[in-house]
Amino acid sequence: MFELFKTFFQIGFFTIGGGYAMIPLIEQKVVDEKAWVSKEELLDLIAVAQSCPGIFAVNISIFIGQKRLGGRGALVSAIGTCLPSFVCILAIALVFQQFRENVWVEHFFRGIRPAVVALILLPVFRMAKSAKITRSNVWIPIVSAFLIWKLGVSPIFIVLAAGIAGYAYGQYLKSEE
């Protein structure tokens, strides 16, 4: 049990920059070192974790934890993955609170803000590729972005509507055939 916690704590701690950067480390720890799952299982798992809502790394840790030790294992693994984030962010938040008015900190963050926008824009193209956006469905991301951006529609609503519409479209096509 402690092994599970330690492994996922390390995975959480040593990945910077989000879920997909974690895949190589997860593979190294869970497949190569501990042999908790096979490589094929992990690939299946990655596919399922990607299609489930929620945080990718947490989904994977819950799944592997459960496979090892049931509900308790899942809980311990999830805590292990989240704990490094939690501690680091709280430490920063508590310190930053005191320096927010500092003029250097202000300049620093004013320099960062435009860069953050660019760093969020880039995954749009990466995800567009993996979501197989073609000429026939490119209107979906454009319309959803417009609804959120200009009309203030909630992204949660967009996700719900897109899932239902996709299902309805699939059923309709099938009945056509």
Next chain:
Amino acid sequence: MLLLLTQLFWTFFLIGLFGFGGGYAMLSMIQGEVVEHYHWMSMGQFTDIVAVSQSTPGPIGINSATYVGYTALANAGYEPYWGILGSFLATFAVVLPSFILMLLISRFLLKYRNHPAVESVFSGLRPAVVGLLLAASLLLMNSENFSSMSENPWRYCLSLLIFAFAFIGQKVYRLGPILIIMLCGVAGIVLGL
């Protein structure tokens, strides 16, 4: 206070439940709820949170939930220990749906992943998630993050330059996000943004 904590919990539970497409796509939802809907913080503050979440250990979704939970309470004028409780609630709430779903439906999904009904749901979901991310970047391109031509032309032009640098730096030269964030922060100090 109790209302704020309940709203925080419920918001992040929904984000965890409908957050398809990973941390970056989730940012769009967090922004929608936390900035646009509840006004717990300004767009500028949210952008700072994203910057910190990208450059600290851990998944971006967890990092931003923790930070937003703290900031929402701190902005409402509560003491830091209440902020810690806010952090905990937001993080717990965003993970809870994963927990329930992974335990219940992961086996089902593993089996029916290629079932036509599941596939048609995802044929709608996947492109929409790309739209979510696009909307997040468009919403962040506001005068609070970039200033504007009328308000401060110097800061506006430099912001655009930094934006271009960060974009090209990552896309063409494959610089890591932390390096880019650090360089741009230092540029902000040196140029007196």
